[in-house]
Amino acid sequence: QKEVEQDPGPLSVPEGAIVSLNCTYSNSAFQYFMWYRQYSRKGPELLMYTYSSGNKEDGRFTAQVDKSSKYISLFIRDSQPSDSATYLCAMRTFGNEKLTFGTGTRLTIIP
């Protein structure tokens, strides 16, 4: 079993829709949770990070963590064509900088 599982998609939704991206993990030592966005032919860029259960909002993006279920989500409201990219969840343990990534979900927003 992989430490981090992510639905690879691809996912296509119309512009303006709400998008939900999800990851599950098996290592209960993971304490920090991140979402990276990767455009084609580019390196990943950090979108959001959280370290506690609950919701964290930043503009149109909301990151949700449920440590009891070992489940994290990223919600995108009012999705735009510029949101079309691959979204990678990543996580790490306390005191360790090594990131463990999910496989990524390829998202396309249709104008």
Place this chain on the structure above:
Amino acid sequence: EAGVAQSPRYKIIEKRQSVAFWCNPISGHATLYWYQQILGQGPKLLIQFQNNGVVDDSQLPKDRFSAERLKGVDSTLKIQPAKLEDSAVYLCASSSPPRTSIANEQFFGPGTRLTVL
């Protein structure tokens, strides 16, 4: 602030040949990482440097891969000899010391796309 620089951007070689990738991290970033990203997968850490010392190289195939970070700045990753399964994007990332960033955000370069024929 200039980002992480990598070169070359693309490389095509035949199996059993050798290849080297170069990375220049963001100025002042002490920690440097090399990741391998196979098509359709997330990045996998190969090696992590803190200044010019190795912190984690547990997933580096040491029979064919080597990396160095001389003077704690630039880094090179080498593959010798290459195999077909080494075809991937090789990403370099850097981060600032943990005490200055709770998230310890890793900044990624654009990657080098390697094709082994």
